[in-house]
Structures are given as structure tokens and as C-alpha cells.
Amino acid sequence: MDVADRSQSVTMADVAARAGVSRALVSIVFRGVPGASEASRERVMRAAAELGYRPDRRARLLGSSRSRTVGVVFGLQQEFHTEMVERLYEAVESTGLELALGATAPTRSEQTAVQRLLEFRCEALLLVGPAMPHRDLEELGGQIPVVVLARELRSDSCDVVRTDDELGARFAVEHLVALGHREIVHVDGQQAPGAAQRRRGYHAAMAAAGLEDRSRIVPGGLTDEDGERAARELLAGQVLAGRSHPTAVAAFNDHCAAGLLAVTRQRGIAVPGELSVVGFDDSRIAGLSSIDLTTVAQDSATLAEEALGLALRRAEGSDEPAAEVVVPPRLVVRGTTAAARRR
16 A cells, blocks of 8 residues: 555544544634644644655535636747746745646647536636637636736726736847847737737837837737747848848847847847847746856746735635736846947
């Protein structure tokens, strides 16, 4: 019999007999409610450890009207989404809640992930960067408490927790302008959540610097491959040669920036000597020594804490109007940006 089978065969009565206390006292200890002395708690926990006993939370919840479970829908192939899940697990420890994960992928839709979590009796849903239409989100928010993470949304039924994407894009452009760059291209995220706000921030920062007529958007996306494609478009258009070639790029996210870096370096373009590059998210790839990417960091820990706080209040019956929490980003300067060369 393996450890898992052994722990399932041990009952609360077995723990009570080993500890020399009543079954009711064992129940009090594992529910974490008042009624047991510190000495009794220690005796019960020691007996449970010796027997390999673990309480079956699912069985306890069967008799309860609450599941104490929050569902999380996230993109399995998106690094920032998986980082958010990690932060949510850190934040959930002190709440008494459990997380149930619903991953999306090219072969698994958001609708499928949501439906499975609803069947799991989740008390609330956290949707990380959802792509589903506004109307569907509003309808879902009318059925169950919903917190939308990392997407701007004007909603009457869903709470929203997001980074100030527009401000983050402004930080990127302002950093490049301060280094003397004037020909700054934005490789955008097209239809991805947050892309419109980052485009808006780019245009606003370029206009504020008196560079509005030099603004240029190149289609990008979420992945390394999208960044590689954008780099090839820049090179094919010969915009990296001649009088008006860009000296800097603000990319939609870190993976898009990494793909762009791979192609430009392969073509012999020095980074940051000839081209400075800024990403967005401060994901793990940005800190790799081979990438060393200047980027805009999202405060994922604060995003997770705020989202779980809203989900908990909704699950406990709060009927306050839908809230929006906007968390400021910060610039992280590394090795892919430098002063523009004088012409």
C-alpha cells in the first residue's frame, strides 16, 4: 500500500485513539476552531503525523452549502498567466479558500474551462486576460462572482483588477526618449488583452515628446514567433537602413521582444548599440543573462491579492457595485537599452 492509500485508510477515529482523546476533539483541531488546548492540539497533530492522516476536505464540503473554492481560468501557454497562478497560490494561503484551475490552450476554449469550473461548484471565478466577448463576460458575471484580471473592462457585473497598461507603455517610450531616441517603433499585441491600452500609451508618449509624426505601429503579438515575424517585417521594409530607420522598439510583451531580439542579432544588428528594445511584463525570460531585457514590470503579487480579496468578498455576499482596481507598473532597466547614437 502506498502513502496515498495509507493516508486515505486512516480515519479520524484512529487519530483519536492514538492521541487518547475524543473524535470530537480531533475534529475541532482539524477545523481550526476554539475548544482545544495547545497541548491537546500538539498531541492530535503528532498522532496524525505518525499515522499519515490527512483530512478529506472534499468529504467535509459535501455537507456544506459552500465549496470554499475559487476557479482560475488562465492561458496554459502564456508565461504571465502562469506567473499569476503562482502568485494566486501564494495569496490564497491566508484566505481559507482553495483554487481550482481551468487551463485554456489552442485545443481547449475559455468556454470549456469556465463550464468545467462551474460544474466544480466554484464560488467565484478569476479570469486571467480573458478573450471572450464583453457580452459573454457580463452574462457570466450575472451567474457567479467574476473577477477579470489583466484586461480593461467596463462592466456592471464583473470586478476588474488590472495593470495600468497605458502608463506602462508611456514609461517605455519616456525611457527611450530620455536616452535620445526619436525613431521609436511599437510592436503591438494586435487583439490581445491590454494591446489597445499599450498602443494608446505609446501614441500619447510620442505626442508628448513632440514625436507624433514619427509614430509607427508594427503588428506583433504574444509570442516569440510574433516578435520574429515583426522583426522580419521591419527588415524587409528596409526601415532599419537609411535616414529614418528606428533606433528603438517598444514591444507588446517580453516574449515578443525576445523573438525580435533573436532575429535582429542574427542579422548582425547590435543591441543596444544600433537598436534599443523594451519589453513588457518582466517575465522570467526577461531576466535571463542571454536576454537581459529592459522591460515594464507588472506587480503580479498585488494583482493576485486584490483579485482574491474581491473574490472572497463576493463569495461572502457583498453586493457592492462592480469595482475596478488599477495597479501601477514600474520600469526595470537592463542591458537592451542605451543612449541613441548620434547621426
